[in-house]
Amino acid sequence: MDERIRRHAEVLVDQCAAVERGDMVRVNAPAVAEDLVVAVYERLGEIGARPTLAWRNSRASRAFDRAMDPEDYTRSDHTLAMLEETDAYIGINGARNLAETSDVSPENMTAARRENKDLQEALKETRWVGTQYPAPGDAQKAGMSTEAYEDFVYRAVDRDWDAQREFQAQMVEILDDASEVRIVSGEETDLTMSVDGMIAENDADDNNMPGGEAFTAPVPDSVEGTVRFDKPRMWRGEEILDARLTFEDGEVVEYSARQKEDALEEILNTDDGARRIGELGIGMNRGIDRFTYNMLFDEKMGDTVHLALGSAYDENVGEDREQNDSAIHVDMITDMSEDSFIEVDGEIVQRDGTFIFEDGFEE
Amino acid sequence: MDERIRRHAEVLVDQCAAVERGDMVRVNAPAVAEDLVVAVYERLGEIGARPTLAWRNSRASRAFDRAMDPEDYTRSDHTLAMLEETDAYIGINGARNLAETSDVSPENMTAARRENKDLQEALKETRWVGTQYPAPGDAQKAGMSTEAYEDFVYRAVDRDWDAQREFQAQMVEILDDASEVRIVSGEETDLTMSVDGMIAENDADDNNMPGGEAFTAPVPDSVEGTVRFDKPRMWRGEEILDARLTFEDGEVVEYSARQKEDALEEILNTDDGARRIGELGIGMNRGIDRFTYNMLFDEKMGDTVHLALGSAYDENVGEDREQNDSAIHVDMITDMSEDSFIEVDGEIVQRDGTFIFEDGFEE
Numbered sequence: 001m002d003e004r005i006r007r008h009a010e011v012l013v014d015q016c017a018a019v020e021r022g023d024m025v026r027v028n029a030p031a032v033a034e035d036l037v038v039a040v041y042e043r044l045g046e047i048g049a050r051p052t053l054a055w056r057n058s059r060a061s062r063a064f065d066r067a068m069d070p071e072d073y074t075r076s077d078h079t080l081a082m083l084e085e086t087d088a089y090i091g092i093n094g095a096r097n098l099a100e101t102s103d104v105s106p107e108n109m110t111a112a113r114r115e116n117k118d119l120q121e122a123l124k125e126t127r128w129v130g131t132q133y134p135a136p137g138d139a140q141k142a143g144m145s146t147e148a149y150e151d152f153v154y155r156a157v158d159r160d161w162d163a164q165r166e167f168q169a170q171m172v173e174i175l176d177d178a179s180e181v182r183i184v185s186g187e188e189t190d191l192t193m194s195v196d197g198m199i200a201e202n203d204a205d206d207n208n209m210p211g212g213e214a215f216t217a218p219v220p221d222s223v224e225g226t227v228r229f230d231k232p233r234m235w236r237g238e239e240i241l242d243a244r245l246t247f248e249d250g251e252v253v254e255y256s257a258r259q260k261e262d263a264l265e266e267i268l269n270t271d272d273g274a275r276r277i278g279e280l281g282i283g284m285n286r287g288i289d290r291f292t293y294n295m296l297f298d299e300k301m302g303d304t305v306h307l308a309l310g311s312a313y314d315e316n317v318g319e320d321r322e323q324n325d326s327a328i329h330v331d332m333i334t335d336m337s338e339d340s341f342i343e344v345d346g347e348i349v350q351r352d353g354t355f356i357f358e359d360g361f362e363e
Numbered sequence: 364m365d366e367r368i369r370r371h372a373e374v375l376v377d378q379c380a381a382v383e384r385g386d387m388v389r390v391n392a393p394a395v396a397e398d399l400v401v402a403v404y405e406r407l408g409e410i411g412a413r414p415t416l417a418w419r420n421s422r423a424s425r426a427f428d429r430a431m432d433p434e435d436y437t438r439s440d441h442t443l444a445m446l447e448e449t450d451a452y453i454g455i456n457g458a459r460n461l462a463e464t465s466d467v468s469p470e471n472m473t474a475a476r477r478e479n480k481d482l483q484e485a486l487k488e489t490r491w492v493g494t495q496y497p498a499p500g501d502a503q504k505a506g507m508s509t510e511a512y513e514d515f516v517y518r519a520v521d522r523d524w525d526a527q528r529e530f531q532a533q534m535v536e537i538l539d540d541a542s543e544v545r546i547v548s549g550e551e552t553d554l555t556m557s558v559d560g561m562i563a564e565n566d567a568d569d570n571n572m573p574g575g576e577a578f579t580a581p582v583p584d585s586v587e588g589t590v591r592f593d594k595p596r597m598w599r600g601e602e603i604l605d606a607r608l609t610f611e612d613g614e615v616v617e618y619s620a621r622q623k624e625d626a627l628e629e630i631l632n633t634d635d636g637a638r639r640i641g642e643l644g645i646g647m648n649r650g651i652d653r654f655t656y657n658m659l660f661d662e663k664m665g666d667t668v669h670l671a672l673g674s675a676y677d678e679n680v681g682e683d684r685e686q687n688d689s690a691i692h693v694d695m696i697t698d699m700s701e702d703s704f705i706e707v708d709g710e711i712v713q714r715d716g717t718f719i720f721e722d723g724f725e726e
Contacts, residue, residue, distance in 0.1 A: 024441040031394035034422065041423040045430025052442045055418030059397065060404040067408025078387040079415045082445035 001035060004154040008131070008209075009039035013047065015161060015205040016129035017088040021048035024085055026126075028054040029092035033133035036092060052082070056092075058100035061112075065104045070111035075118050083122035091130045093296070095137030102237055131157070131209040132296055142292035155287040156210040156297055164212065165204035168284050170357045171214040171349075175200035178344045181218075181280065183227065183305055185340035188244065191307075193280065194222035197318035203300075212285025212300030217316035220276050220324045221250035227307065231291050231298065231333035235263040243332060251275050252309075267309060273326025278312035281305065281331070282342070282350075295331055303337035303353030364398060367517040371494070371572075372402035376410065378524060378568040379492035380451040384411035387448055389489075391417040392455035396496035399455060415445070419455075421463035424475075428467045433474035438481055446485035454493045456659070458500030465600055494520070494572040495659055505655035518650040519573040519660055527575065528567035531647050533720045534577040534712075538563035541707045544581075544643065546590065546668055548703035551607065554670075556643065557585035560681035566663075575648025575663030580679035583639050583687045584613035590670065594654050594661065594696035598626040606695060614638050615672075630672060636689030641675035644668065644694070645705070645713075658694055666700040666716030 013019045025044055029037050037053065044051045083089075101109070132138065132153060139149035175181070179196040183189060200216040226246045233240040238260050246254035252275040257264045268275050286302035299306045310326035317323040336342070342350040348363050349356045356363075376382045388407055392400045400416065407414045446452075464472070495501065495516060502512035538544070542559040546552060563579040589609045596603040601623050609617035615638040620627045631638050649665035662669045673689035680686040699705070705713040711726050712719045719726075 021435060022437055024439070026441060029418070031397070031418070034394070034420065037418075037420065038422045038426045042426035042430045045427040048432060048435030050437050050439050050441075051427065052439055053418045053420055053423060055392070055394070055400075055416045057397065057400065057404075057416055059401045060416060063401045063405035064408040064414065067405045069411060072384060072411030074385055074413050076387070076413050076415055078389060078413075078445045078448035081448040082415075082441045085441040085444040 001039065004158050005035050006039050008036060008154070008157050009043050011157070011161065011205055012090050012129055012131060012209055013040060013043040016131075016207070016209050017090055017127045019044065019047055019049045019088050019127075023049040023087040025049045025051040025088045025090065026054060026082065026086045027051055027090045027092070028056050029133070030056045030058070030094045030096075030135070032096050032135040033092045033094040036133050040090060049088070058095065058097070062101045062104055065101065065108045065112050068108060068111070070107055073111040073115055075115055079119055080122055083119060083126065086126050089123055089126045089128040091128065092133050093130070093138075094133035094135035096135060098137045098141050099237070106236070129207055129209055130296065132294065138292075138294060141294070142290075144292070152290070152292065155289075156212070156285055156300070157287075159210070159285075159287055161205040164285070165202060168202050168204060168212070168214050171282055171284060171355060172200045172202045174344055174349050174356075175214055175216050175282070180345055182343040183334070184343070185334055185336055186228070188226060188228040189334055189340075191223065191225040191227045191247070193218035193224070193277065195219065195280065197321045199316050199318055201313075201315055208296060208300075210285055210288065210297065210300060212288065213281045213283050215279055215281035215313075215316065217312035217324065218250075218277050218280055220322050223247040223250045223277050227334060229332040230335050231304070232293070233330070233332045234293060235260065235267060235330075238263055240264050247277075250277070267328065267330050270310070270328050271326050273324050274310050274328050274330075276309070276324050276326075277307050278310050278324040278326065278329060279306075279308035279316070279331070281308070283333075291333075298333055299331050301333070303335065304333050305336050305342070306331045306333045308332070364402065367521050368398050369402050371399060371517070371520050372406050374520070374524065374568055375453050375492055375494060375572055376403060376406040379494075379570070379572050380453055380490045382407065382410055382412045382451050382490075386412040386450040388412045388414040388451045388453065389417060389445065389449045390414055390453045390455070391419055392496070393419045393421070393457050393459075393498070395459050395498040396455045396457040399496050403453060412451070421458065421460070425464045425467055428464065428471045428475050431471060431474070433471055436474040436478055438478055442482055443485055446482060446489065449489050452486055452489045452491040454491065455496050456493070456501075457496035457498035459498060461500045461504050462600070469599070492570055492572055493659065495657065501655075501657060504657070505653075507655070512655075515653070515655065518652075519575070519648055519663070520650075522573070522648075522650055524568040527648070528565060531565050531567060531575070531577050534645055534647060534718060535563045535565045537707055537712055537719075538577055538579050538645070543708055545706040546697070547706070548697055548699055549591070551589060551591040552697060552703075554586065554588040554590045554610070556581035556587070556640065558582065558643065560684045562679050562681055564676075564678055571659060571663075573648055573650065573660065573663060575651065576644045576646055578642055578644035578676075578679065580675035580687065581613075581640050581643055583685050586610040586613045586640050590697060592695040593698050594667070595656070596693070596695045597656060598623065598630060598693075601626055603627050610640075613640070630691065630693050633673070633691050634689050636687050637673050637691050637693075639672070639687050639689075640670050641673050641687040641689065641692060642669070642671035642679070642694070644671070646696075654696075661696055662694050664696070666698065667696050668699050668705070669694045669696045671695070
């Protein structure tokens with residue numbers, strides 16, 4: 001077995017899910033990720049945990065979702081009962097065909113998502129982690145050979161996570177102490193927001209593997225200015241290109257896109273909270289050096305910033321601060337590697353991707 | 364998709380597990396059986412049941428079982444919690460490599476089985492069925508090409524189960540009314556037993572797919588005579604050939620085998636009940652026309668009789684009758700197609716494989 005797979009398993013079990021002897025562990029994975037599942041099971045055996053293995057199967061889900069009557073859609077009480085007795089959860093993605101559910105009607109897909117919400121909430125009560133196995137379908141989406149994609153995934157995952165965490169902590173500290181953040185890139189992006197009283201977090205070897213970002217939430221009403229997202233955003237299988245948003249008093253007042261503007265409109269019309277920003281994230285994983293149409297990686301890419309329309313994370317919102325609430329959380333990404341800077345309380349803290357605490361930084 | 368797979372799924376869901384709208388269903392399958400899982404999921408969607416999918420993975424189990432310390436082996440409380448909320452269970456076997464767990468120590472295997480007992484009991488409280496997908500590893504064990512093995516499996520499974528049940532009912536009625544049964548085959552097998560007060564059952568499209576037997580339990584002390592099992596019996600990966608057992612007052616008093624006599628001895632020494640017969644079964648599925656080293660099929664083969672050393676099934680034991688109790692239930696098979704007969708209360712009811720209620724029967 002590829003030694004990188006063993007190390008991937010170890011970081012998932014030991015660090016991300018912090019599994020201990022006697023823990024009840026649920027592993028959820030597609031068949032294509034078998035090698036990683038085997039390595040995870042070996043590590044769980046060594047620790048003395050007790051795993052159960054769920055099979056994430058998009059062909060079966062598609063067949064079920066197409067055949068069902070959305071009116072019949074009831075909660076999965078047996079899965080819920082299991083999750084309530086689960087201490088740690090390791091969710092592994094990996095696709096042979098990312099278009100497998102493309103012929104399920106939106107109505108049935110929505111019914112399926114409704115049920116997932118209950119399970120997601122129970123899952124969040126566990127020590128959970130989500131990760132990616134380098135499967136052919138994901139490689140295809142990234143426009144890469146499977147082997148090149150494996151190298152890409154392991155450059156992002158197979159890191160010294162203690163060092164990565166320390167590196168990110170420097171930016172987390174800056175964000176946590178900040179009142180006003182300004183993001184400037186090229187001619188079109190110049191956005192300011194207050195993060196005063198909000199809590200910045202460090203995402204390393206925690207709930208995402210790979211992690212690699214410093215993130216916080218803006219004060220909902222404080223966002224002002226314009227942002228252009230120069231990385232594509234997928235929505236229901238279609239690609240929104242060059243989305244531009246203008247904010248006043250925290251709310252989107254103008255929007256456009258070069259492609260699929262109607263999808264962008266659909267996102268914004270989800271609910272009131274969908275027209276406000278719930279997250280500001282700064283990508284800091286330099287192992288991720290290209291865009292691959294997979295948010296797990298894209299949002300942590302070095303030299304990028306992402307903003308999410310919709311709900312804010314609980315952990316980012318200060319005690320006396322308002323939390324933006326929405327049914328969605330849609331991350332969108334802006335490149336910061338050229339002609340760009342991040343300013344915090346009047347001081348530039350990143351220019352063209354280089355942080356103030358790095359060699360080569362020029363104010 | 365092969366239409367036989369769809370019909371297999373339908374009989375599993377509709378007949379064997381009798382799934383209804385709103386049922387919580389657990390499907391447990393290996394990746395190699397994906398086509399059958401997809402067909403089962405489609406049918407569950409049509410009915411409006413709610414499935415969850417467990418992945419039976421022998422590589423992962425092996426890795427875990429080898430790595431663990433048997434002392435650490437704790438019950439799978441999360442799986443148990445799920446089973447307690449499960450209405451119907453569809454378990455699918457199918458191997459790429461039947462020797463996958465051959466390098467797990469007996470000590471660790473035993474620890475794994477100990478935990479399974481709790482889960483098996485919870486599972487028996489559901490409407491459950493076990494079946495087989497025609498996978499390459501099983502085909503190899505049977506000495507058949509995968510395609511020939513597919514044909515074999517579907518000849519056994521893809522039947523008119525109402526007609527099969529009626530056919531078997533004739534033998535069930537004979538056994539149920541019987542006091543004494545005598546099995547004679549060739550020079551060596553001549554065994555008598557009382558089934559007085561015991562309850563004969565009809566196994567068609569119930570807990571096994573394929574089904575295909577009439578079965579009952581002997582009165583434990585009543586078995587007398589000698590039997591030679593001319594079909595091989597696997598035990599911990601090894602093949603016992605031509606096992607011969609002699610009974611007095613229901614207990615084995617002599618035994619021998621042409622190969623792996625020590626394995627036969629190990630079976631008999633499990634506990635007191637392991638030296639007595641817990642089941643008499645009569646194979647009646649004529650779709651099964653060859654021995655394939657898979658008890659699910661072998662014990663239902665037309666023109667055979669099987670006896671199990673060890674525990675008797677609850678449903679076979681009359682209210683005022685003793686139930687043979689043991690940690691094991693080891694079926695062994697005798698061919699009845701030539702030079703053989705079954706006698707019930709002095710009347711021959713099967714000769715050379717042909718039943719008294721069939722054309723061509725000669726007393």
